[in-house]
Amino acid sequence: MRDMMSYRYHPFNEIVELEGGLFQLNMGPQHPISGQGRFIVITDGEIVYSIEMDIGYSHRGIEKILEYRNLMQGIVPIERMVMLDTSNIAMGYVLAVEKLYGVDVPPRAQYIRTIIMELNRIISHLYALGLYSESAGWNPAIFLWTTADREPILDILEMITGARWSYSFFIPGGVRADLPRGVKERILTTLDYLENRIRVYEDSWIYNETFRMRTEGMGVLPRSKAIEWGAAGPNLRVSGVPYDTRKNEPYAAYDELDFKIVTHTAGDSYYRGWARVEEIKVSIDIIRQAIENIPEGRIRVALPPKPVQEEALARVETGRGELNVYMYTEGRDKPYRVKISPPSFRNFYVIEQLPKIQTIRLADVPPLIYSFDPWFLDADR
């Protein structure tokens, strides 16, 4: 009945009737809400019997590609995993290389990295919030607002790195260039603007009674299950696990900055959205501190000729959660094997398991899935 091949041979059937009165709905990959993947939802009337995330529509084999690139060339393909969040993704790769070579990155480069990564996290969260509001059938203006509010940040990132996304700005041993003149003032102005905008989002959307009623208590992920199934990122933190890689295993300049982890114990869809708004506020705080405390000095050191470690496991916190990169090398300038474990891949498993522990209605499926901030390109690699 639920054999994968049977529906793959009938890809154009949106609704298939199964035995026992169950219906199978194929949402995607051309469905407006699905993105580059497909949700296979089996329903019993209005109650969802199971959700399956069918991924692989944009599988590019990045793990394999990296085996044929040297360490510097590998930065370009790995950034293609998530275009919204490229610097955080690239950080995972660069951190793994730095662990292999045992490099100490100069403090100024660490601060520049932190600023860029937090700016990137803000635009990633803004996009996630926009998609979430769209999927909940909420005012489409929210998506347009968040898209418009990403623009000033993209302009700053263009000013620093030369590109609006996929910067290739972090390299093993440091960053490619120093901060340009006048960028600090511009960042501070933009952050002030963004703080005002977040107040607008809160008033009109996240603290709005209608949105609360729509999403509160929906898709509750208990703490024990979040750990067992391996949820990642804000989804894990609102289920009551105070894990943030920036805090637990500090990289870049996070150990020198003072910030809090956004946690909650509710674990439902509403608080997954709420956590992203709160995390934007934390990111603004981090950037302000980093700009204030940024030291002078070098921005880059050369890599030693040979790696000192055979293997390394790097963990970083991307916008969607924890990304970890396992890298094994045979002492050459190419990795022998890179295993990337992206956050969305883990979150998809959590989404698949949720209908087994609670009742989910069909109309709740898109906001439920988008409260997890899925990104199919991230899971596909």
Added chain:
Amino acid sequence: MKPEELEKILKEKFGENIFSTKIPENKRLFIKINGDIVEDFATFLKENGFDMPITMGATDFLKQKRIEIFYAIWSSTHDFVVFFKYDVPRDNPVIKSLVKIWSGVQKFERETWELMGVDIEGHPNLKPLLLPEDWDYEKEGYPLRKDFNVNRYMSPWGDEKQ
């Protein structure tokens, strides 16, 4: 518990079945174990608070004719990662699924089965995940293995069928 303490406990408990351990940095413990004891080892880790799988995969060592399976497990109580691995022969790679111990490794094991060609006993949901549905394993091979012919897909002229 610190990685050093766990290393000592595991060495006492499993003795010769632990081939090597190392702590390259803070909050990491890399262990190479005998593949026969993997279920006991995993159960022991789970009982000692290692509850969250963060990655799983395999490395193909073509010249040494072995495939190395690895799991990385994070502990929510002790806050560090145990990275354990073991070898299976390359010509007949069969491993036991750890889904019953850590539910979250299910998708990772499915991916390893598909891309590395490792058979997994006791896995509840072995279906194609990332590759096209008409993928011919006998002709094309397993993409993450080292003898996979990449040149077919990396032609500078964009001609896939050379």
